[in-house]
Amino acid sequence: MFSVSSKVKMDYGKIAELNDNAVKALEMTADAFLSELKNAQVMPFDTGNLQNESTFVDNSQASRGVVVVSSSTPYARRLYYHPEYNFKHDNNAMAQGKWLKFWLPGGTRQNFCQETFKTIYRRLCRL
Numbered sequence: 001m002f003s004v005s006s007k008v009k010m011d012y013g014k015i016a017e018l019n020d021n022a023v024k025a026l027e028m029t030a031d032a033f034l035s036e037l038k039n040a041q042v043m044p045f046d047t048g049n050l051q052n053e054s055t056f057v058d059n060s061q062a063s064r065g066v067v068v069v070s071s072s073t074p075y076a077r078r079l080y081y082h083p084e085y086n087f088k089h090d091n092n093a094m095a096q097g098k099w100l101k102f103w104l105p106g107g108t109r110q111n112f113c114q115e116t117f118k119t120i121y122r123r124l125c126r127l
Contacts, residue, residue, distance in 0.1 A: 018125060023062050025121040030057040030067040032116050033103070037069070041092035042099035044079050048091070 034057055037043065043051045050073055058068040079085065083097030102109045121127075 021121060021124040025117050025124055026065065026067055027057070027059045027062050028120045029113055029117040030059065030069060032120075033113055034069050036109070036112060037099070037103075040094065040099075040102065042094045042096055042102070043092060044085075044087045044095045044097075044099075045091040046088060049073065050076055050079070051092070 034055065037055075038051055043055070045051050050071060054073040054076070055069065055071045058070055061067070080097055080099065085097060087095040087097070089095055101107050103112055104110060
């Protein structure tokens with residue numbers, strides 16, 4: 001029979017740096033997602049209020065691992081949940097209801113946020 005012992009020295013400064021980088025990467029991922037959403041031209045666009053002024057990233061709980069892309073207009077929900085509306089395509093060629101479907105599970109861009117976070121986090125941590 002034999003015995004094994006080990007000693008682990010934690011680098012708490014490095015752990016804190018990794019945690020800070022995770023929060024930064026999460027915030028940057030949300031900003032990248034919002035840009036991706038706007039560039040995809042899928043949100044209804046008449047005057048630009050919904051897409052440009054009223055849709056934003058809320059980073060207030062990023063340290064808890066939560067960021068939210070939100071639209072503050074009262075009509076955003078109505079437009080989102082009614083894809084049967086006849087949306088104009090003058091400004092956004094792909095304007096439609098349920099415009100987030102491409103980034104949800106089963107959509108063509110479903111891995112965008114995970115891949116973007118991974119890329120940004122590795123860059124920030126110099127991995």
